[in-house]
Amino acid sequence: MLHTKSRRTTVAVAGIAASALLLAACSSGTDDGGGGDDAEPIDAEAVAEEGGDLLIWGWGNAMEPMVEGFMDAYPNVNAELVNVGTGTDHYTAVENAIQAGSGIPDVIVMEYQAVAQFALNGTLADLSGYGADQYAETFTTGTWDAVQFDGGIYSLPMSSGPMALFYNQTVFDEHDIEVPQTWEEFLEAGRALKEADPDAYIANDTGSANLLQGLLWQQGYQPYQVEGENVTISFDGPEVQNYTDLWQQLIDEDLLAPISDWSDEWYQGLANGTIATLVSGAWMPANFESGVEGAAGDWRVAPMPQWEEGAHSSAENGGSGLGVVDASDNKDLAYAFVEWATTGDGIDTRLHATFPSTVADLQSEEFLSLESDYFGGQRINEVFAESAANVPEGWSFLPYQVYANSILNDNIGTAYTGDTPLAEGLQSWQDALVAYGQDQGFTVNG
Structure with a gap:
C-alpha cells in the first residue's frame, strides 16, 4: 500500500x-x-x-x-x-x-x-x-x-532548477522600466523604481546561499574544489568582487526590501508589487501560483541578467x-x-x-509550447530550457554543503543592515567553513 x-x-x-x-x-x-x-x-x-x-x-x-x-x-x-x-x-x-x-x-x-x-x-x-x-x-x-x-x-x-529572472511586468510598465539584461541594468532598474515609488524595491534582502552561489556559478567561478576528503574553499577573484560590488550598492542605496525569503511579508510583497523581481529556479512558478495570490497575469519570466553584455550564461538553483x-x-x-x-x-x-x-x-515542442495562465500566457518553459542549456560546467558542492548553507546568514546577515561590508561577511563565511571542515576531519584549504 x-x-x-x-x-x-x-x-x-x-x-x-x-x-x-x-x-x-x-x-x-x-x-x-x-x-x-x-x-x-x-x-x-x-x-x-x-x-x-x-x-x-x-x-x-x-x-x-x-x-x-x-x-x-x-x-x-x-x-x-x-x-x-x-x-x-x-x-x-x-x-x-x-x-x-x-x-x-x-x-x-x-x-x-x-x-x-x-x-x-x-x-x-x-x-x-x-x-x-x-x-x-x-x-x-x-x-x-x-x-x-x-x-x-x-x-x-x-x-x-535553472535560474531566471521573475519580474512584475505591471510594475515595470507602470514606471517605464525596461527588463534588465545585465546586472548593471538591474541596479539601474532598482534606482529608477525607488525614485518612482519609494515604497517599492527591485528585490528583497536575502541571505540565500543558492542565490549567492548561483551568481558565482553563472560567471563560471567555482569556490569549492573537492577531491575526496581534501577541500579547497576560496571566495576570492574578480567574479566574487563583481558580486559583492553590485550587491553592496543595492544594499547601500536601500534598494532591497528588508524582508526574508519565504516569510508572509515576502509573499505579500510579491503579491502587491512592492517587491518587483525575484531571481530563482524553474520550480518557483508553482510557489507563485499557490502563494502569491491576486497577482496572476502581473508576472513574467526573463533570462537572468548577465555580468557581461551579450553573454548567455546561467546557473542552477535547487x-x-x-x-x-x-x-x-x-x-x-x-x-x-x-x-x-x-x-x-x-x-x-x-x-x-x-x-x-x-x-x-x-527540447520537446510539447513541453516548450505550454502556456502559463498565471504568467499571462507566456511560454515560460522556453526561458527555463534556455537557461538549463547555458549552465557552465564543473560546479561542485561541499561535502558539508547543507550545513554550509545553513550558516550563511549568520555571517553575511549583518551586511544587509549596513553593519558589515558584504565582502567581509563572505570572508567570515569562508573562515567558518574552513574551521568547520577541519573540525570534521577534512583537510581544508582556504
Whole structure:
C-alpha cells in the first residue's frame, strides 16, 4: 500500500548535526549485484519484472505518481512511499535508520547540494557499476555534474532548477522600466523604481546561499574544489568582487526590501508589487501560483541578467535526484526504480509536477509550447530550457554543503543592515567553513 504524508516543501535547508552526517557516519550494506566501478550492470527491466518490496522516502508532488506508475508497470513490485519530512528532517531520518539498522529505505530523494555529503559518508551507493554512466548525455550539464562525486555517480537527476529572472511586468510598465539584461541594468532598474515609488524595491534582502552561489556559478567561478576528503574553499577573484560590488550598492542605496525569503511579508510583497523581481529556479512558478495570490497575469519570466553584455550564461538553483541507499538489502530493485523514474516512463508520470532534468524533455515542442495562465500566457518553459542549456560546467558542492548553507546568514546577515561590508561577511563565511571542515576531519584549504 502506498503511504504519503502531505507537507509543504521549502527550499531552505537548516543545518544537520555533524555527528549524524559526516565522516563518522560512514556505513555500508549488503551489495546484491550492483554499485561501484567493479560491478556488472544489471538488467533493470528483468529485475523490475521479478519484483519485490521497496521502501522509498521522499517528498513533493512528483513522488506518488512515480511510485504508483512503477507498480502499475511492474505488478510484482510492492513499493511503499513515506514522507518523513523535507530537507533536514529527511536526511536526519535516513541517518537515524541506518544507525539503528532497521527501517532503512531503499531509495531516497537527494537534493543536489547534499549528494557529495552523503556519498562521502557512505549513505549513498555508487551507481557506476549499474551502468549509470551511460546517461551522461541524457541530463543537463548542471544536474549531471551535481550527482557525481570523486569519480562515482551517487544519484540520477530527477528535477532541476535553472535560474531566471521573475519580474512584475505591471510594475515595470507602470514606471517605464525596461527588463534588465545585465546586472548593471538591474541596479539601474532598482534606482529608477525607488525614485518612482519609494515604497517599492527591485528585490528583497536575502541571505540565500543558492542565490549567492548561483551568481558565482553563472560567471563560471567555482569556490569549492573537492577531491575526496581534501577541500579547497576560496571566495576570492574578480567574479566574487563583481558580486559583492553590485550587491553592496543595492544594499547601500536601500534598494532591497528588508524582508526574508519565504516569510508572509515576502509573499505579500510579491503579491502587491512592492517587491518587483525575484531571481530563482524553474520550480518557483508553482510557489507563485499557490502563494502569491491576486497577482496572476502581473508576472513574467526573463533570462537572468548577465555580468557581461551579450553573454548567455546561467546557473542552477535547487533540484534533486533519486539515490540508492548503500545499506539497502534490495539495491538492484532500488536501482531499477531509480533508472525507470529518471530515464524511462517514470518521467511522464511527473513531468508537470517537477521541472525536468532530461535534455530530450527540455527540447520537446510539447513541453516548450505550454502556456502559463498565471504568467499571462507566456511560454515560460522556453526561458527555463534556455537557461538549463547555458549552465557552465564543473560546479561542485561541499561535502558539508547543507550545513554550509545553513550558516550563511549568520555571517553575511549583518551586511544587509549596513553593519558589515558584504565582502567581509563572505570572508567570515569562508573562515567558518574552513574551521568547520577541519573540525570534521577534512583537510581544508582556504
